[in-house]
Structure formats: C-alpha cells, structure tokens
Amino acid sequence: MRMSGPLVPDLLVKHVGGVPQARRLTLMRIGAQSALDSGLVAYFPAPKSFTGEACAELQVHGSPAGVRAILRALTAEAGVRLAEAGEFTRRAFENGKLDLTAVEGLGDLIEAETENQRRQALARYQGGLSRRIDAWREALLDLRAEIEARLDFSDEGDVEETLPEMFASDLAALRDELSDALASLTRGRIxxxxxxxxxxxxxxxxxxxxxxxxxxxxxxxxxxxxxxxxxxxxxxxxxxxxxxxxxxxxxxxxxxxxxxxxxxxxxxxxxxxxxxxxxxxxxxxxxxxxxxxxxxxxxxxxxxxxxxxxxxxxxxxxxxxxxxxxxxxxxxxxxxxxxxAAGGEPALLSHERDRAAVEAAREAVVRAQARLDAPELAAESLREASQALERLVGRLDAERVLDRLFLSFCIGK
Missing domain, CATH: 3.40.50.300 (P-loop containing nucleotide triphosphate hydrolases)
Known part of the structure; x- marks a missing residue:
C-alpha cells in the first residue's frame, strides 16, 4: 500500500510507531491501538520521491481482511482518502517529476505484453523522447534569439542587421531532425x-x-x-x-x-x-x-x-x-x-499525439525557412514550433490530455 502527501509522516507515527529511516525497509507493527498486521515499511521524504511529496509504502501479508482493516484505519484520519486512478503519476507530473511523454511511457510500460513493447516503453519513460525534445527546444530558442534580437534591438551596436551565416543551415538541420523523428513513427506504432x-x-x-x-x-x-x-x-x-x-x-x-x-x-x-x-x-x-x-x-x-x-x-x-x-x-x-519494427534503438515516436506535435513543429520550421525575408513572420513561425513541442511534454495545454490519460492507469500508479 502506498501513501503520498504531507500527512504521511504523521500517519507513520500514529499507525506504525514512528518514521523509519528514509529509503530503507524496516519491519514494523502496523496498527494504532491494536496490531492489525506487521510488515516492511519504506519512507521517502519530499521531494525525493516518485510523486515529489512525502511517500510511504507498506508491504503487508496481503490477506483481504488485513488490507481492509489497514485501509479503514488510515482513511478514518482527517484529510486521508483513497487515491484515484493514476493519481500518484498525476501528482508526479504536477510536481515536475515527470513530463507527459514520460507519463505516457509509464502507461505503455504497465501495459507492455512483449519484449519490444517493454524496451520502447521503458526508453520513453526514462526520458528518451524528453531529452530529444529538450534538444529541439534549445535549438529553437537559439534561432528565435537570433531573429528576435534583430527585431527588438536593431539599434544596438553589437546586433548585426543580417542573420548569421549558419542560421539557414541550422534551421535546415532542425527540420531534418524533425523529419527523421517522424519517419520512426510507423516503427514505433508497430x-x-x-x-x-x-x-x-x-x-x-x-x-x-x-x-x-x-x-x-x-x-x-x-x-x-x-x-x-x-x-x-x-x-x-x-x-x-x-x-x-x-x-x-x-x-x-x-x-x-x-x-x-x-x-x-x-x-x-x-x-x-x-x-x-x-x-x-x-x-x-x-x-x-x-x-x-x-x-x-x-x-x-x-x-x-x-x-x-x-x-x-x-x-x-x-x-x-x-x-x-x-x-x-x-x-x-x-x-x-x-x-x-526494425531498428536497434526503440523508436522515438509511437503515439498519435507525438505525430501531431512533431509534424506541427516541422511545418512551422518549414514556414520559417520560407519567411526569412520577413523576420516578423519567421519569428512567429519559430514560436509556433516551440509551442507545439511544449504541448507534447505538457508545458502548454496539459489539462486537455491529463484526465483522459490518467483514467487508463491502475489505482496507485
């Protein structure tokens, strides 16, 4: 049984006799007034836990009667309730421990039935796609900084009127990276x-x-x-x-x-x-x-x-x-x-949401390439590309996908 939230230390003191040493399994009696069971207790202080909140896990013998008794005792406390489906993972997202692509990777990992599915889901959960998106976002920020400096600070002496020689090639390289990622979508879906x-x-x-x-x-x-x-x-x-x-x-x-x-x-x-x-x-x-x-x-x-x-x-x-x-x-x-499904490394993209976001980012980059003679329009296209990637990791419009996403999770995941 897992607990998360600021009341966890108080619950441990009252129901298992104290807060055990962090991240170490400790055999303890469970029950405030009388023993309900005995088991191993693990405590994870905030923010170094899965949810980013204080967490605890009780590993008990698992009889239905024993589990019901412990749950009744815990939920009788003010401010304590049973978790909803996917709530632990949702709290991890809201506390910045996971982004949406990692959350989806965890969902895929839970449902994985084959070795290839496990490898691909684990790579996503461990941040494989997140790191690539971060690299694309950094490249876009550099490109946007160059073009917007000429819009906002054209009168400064250290800002040249023309874009750097490498600007167009950097933009083309980013477009090609996004195209390569989209090419892996079929393999990831398979x-x-x-x-x-x-x-x-x-x-x-x-x-x-x-x-x-x-x-x-x-x-x-x-x-x-x-x-x-x-x-x-x-x-x-x-x-x-x-x-x-x-x-x-x-x-x-x-x-x-x-x-x-x-x-x-x-x-x-x-x-x-x-x-x-x-x-x-x-x-x-x-x-x-x-x-x-x-x-x-x-x-x-x-x-x-x-x-x-x-x-x-x-x-x-x-x-x-x-x-x-x-x-x-x-x-x-x-x-x-x-x-x-050929390929030594797991595919980056595997969800329809991935395709929509990366395709939107690529199209925006292509528009920016065609608008370099109109810096204001090119800058707007690059901003749109950044926003498409921000939505993919959940930094924009996250609420649109959260409820549907977490309903597929198990209780306590």
Whole structure:
C-alpha cells in the first residue's frame, strides 16, 4: 500500500510507531491501538520521491481482511482518502517529476505484453523522447534569439542587421531532425500497437481454423457452414518478442443476409487497416473472389493442403489438420514483424499525439525557412514550433490530455 502527501509522516507515527529511516525497509507493527498486521515499511521524504511529496509504502501479508482493516484505519484520519486512478503519476507530473511523454511511457510500460513493447516503453519513460525534445527546444530558442534580437534591438551596436551565416543551415538541420523523428513513427506504432495481420478470403477457406492454430487455442467458432464468422475477432500473439494482432474476418462474398453483409463490410474495412493480409483459398471452396487491392502486402495462403496438394501461385501452404506449413508461416510472420519494427534503438515516436506535435513543429520550421525575408513572420513561425513541442511534454495545454490519460492507469500508479 502506498501513501503520498504531507500527512504521511504523521500517519507513520500514529499507525506504525514512528518514521523509519528514509529509503530503507524496516519491519514494523502496523496498527494504532491494536496490531492489525506487521510488515516492511519504506519512507521517502519530499521531494525525493516518485510523486515529489512525502511517500510511504507498506508491504503487508496481503490477506483481504488485513488490507481492509489497514485501509479503514488510515482513511478514518482527517484529510486521508483513497487515491484515484493514476493519481500518484498525476501528482508526479504536477510536481515536475515527470513530463507527459514520460507519463505516457509509464502507461505503455504497465501495459507492455512483449519484449519490444517493454524496451520502447521503458526508453520513453526514462526520458528518451524528453531529452530529444529538450534538444529541439534549445535549438529553437537559439534561432528565435537570433531573429528576435534583430527585431527588438536593431539599434544596438553589437546586433548585426543580417542573420548569421549558419542560421539557414541550422534551421535546415532542425527540420531534418524533425523529419527523421517522424519517419520512426510507423516503427514505433508497430511496436506499441502490434502488427495487424488480416485473415481474409472466401467463406469456409479455413480462416478461423488457422486463427485457432496460430493462437494455440479454440478461440473462434469453426463449422462447415458458410458465413459462420460475421464479426471481426482480434487475437494478440507474441512472435519472437513482437506483438502480432491476428484479425479473423467474415468470408468475402455477395450475400442477401443483412448480418453477413455487415460482416463483409467490416472485413473489407479491416483489410484496409491491416499491415499484412493473408488471403486464404481452399480446394473444397469454389469462389470467384480475388485478393483485395490494398496498401499492405498480400500473401496467398493455400489452406487444407491435407485434402489437395499446394496449388500453383500460392506463397504458402498450410494444413491445420496435419500442421503442415504452420511452423513456416509463424516463422515468416515473425520475420515480417521484425522487419516492420526494425531498428536497434526503440523508436522515438509511437503515439498519435507525438505525430501531431512533431509534424506541427516541422511545418512551422518549414514556414520559417520560407519567411526569412520577413523576420516578423519567421519569428512567429519559430514560436509556433516551440509551442507545439511544449504541448507534447505538457508545458502548454496539459489539462486537455491529463484526465483522459490518467483514467487508463491502475489505482496507485
């Protein structure tokens, strides 16, 4: 159990018999009048704590009755209440211990399911993006100082009329850095959200059976009746440390059934969102449907090869019954996911908010480059670039994202 706030030392004195040595676990009895439990107590004085306030942690035996008794005793004190979802992290932000990008990194770390997600989230939480943003902000401040000095102090003897020779090249270098960061967004999104693999094809081609085989679980209903799958089903799997989202779709065909037609519509929409499409065909299914036109690669997968050998033109051949080709398919999916998420270092950008802010900053820098013959306009563009980055770390308009952001956190995080 965690506590944060100015009353923490008083609570420790009353309920555990004193304030233990800072940052050292101490075995103590818990309970003011009578013992409620015993456990290890850690104390973190302000401001050197996670929230920036006085904090304490009680490591108790964890029985429901014991926890309830301790919570009742603590919250009976005036000025003490249970924390709201994400409140500890929100206090850390408000007290300057974390910026918004680090807060988002902590949220991603809590939800990380794969090794790549853990690495990327940890890099963000530990300030990888914050440090890069600080460098961009410093570069912008230098550029703004040069141009605004000529606007405000043009009559001073030590301020030259023309901008320094390196001004334009420094501006171009900053634009290129922002562009490079934006280029990493797709890789960051892939790691954070997973590679979306759509299982598509005509009805009864074996899509749901393949989903069950890859997920190693009977998740999807499988029958020999065409149109069994009518909705979109997503199943996350970890392939070599990379999250892959398998998306089982309704079979594509013309139908008079309104329910099935809606499933087909949703299937086509999901194919448009996918990073990879597996187009399944089967020897016992007669269909004129062709693989869809989409931005994503399409792999032709011949299913049910236990019934009939692999046909010409298929990229892969599998049988759920005999397991033929499944290992090869998994290996190729893992390699494809690794290629999309390629890169030795975790991606800087991974959230839509990142893209919007860095893109706005880059566009403002490009406008400034085009306005160097009008210093007032160029200075305004550079100010807009700075503001876009300030919003990203939460120094401007933070309240617009705080409530939504912290609602996804656990109590006490």
């Amino acid at each position: 790691v954070r959200e997973g590679v979306r693999v759509a299982l598509a094809g005509p009805p009864n081609a074996g899509k749901s059976s393949l989903l069950n085989a890859l997920a190693k679980s009977d998740i999807a209903i499988v029958t020999d009746e065409a149109g069994t799958t009518r909705d979109v089903r997503e199943v996350p799997v970890d392939l070599g440390g990379q999250l892959v989202i398998l998306v089982d779709l309704a079979g594509l065909r013309e139908t008079d059934s309104k329910a099935e037609a809606e499933g087909v519509r949703r299937a086509r929409a999901e194919i448009g969102r996918a990073d990879l499409v597996l187009w399944l065909t089967a020897p016992d299914v007669d269909s004129a449907e062709q693989p869809p036109q989409t931005h994503a690669p399409v792999w032709r997968v011949a299913a049910k090869v236990d019934i009939h050998p692999r046909p010409a033109g298929a990229d892969l051949a599998v049988s759920v019954v005999s397991a033929d080709g499944l290992a090869d398919l998994e290996s190729r999916l893992a390699a494809f996911a690794d290629e999309l």
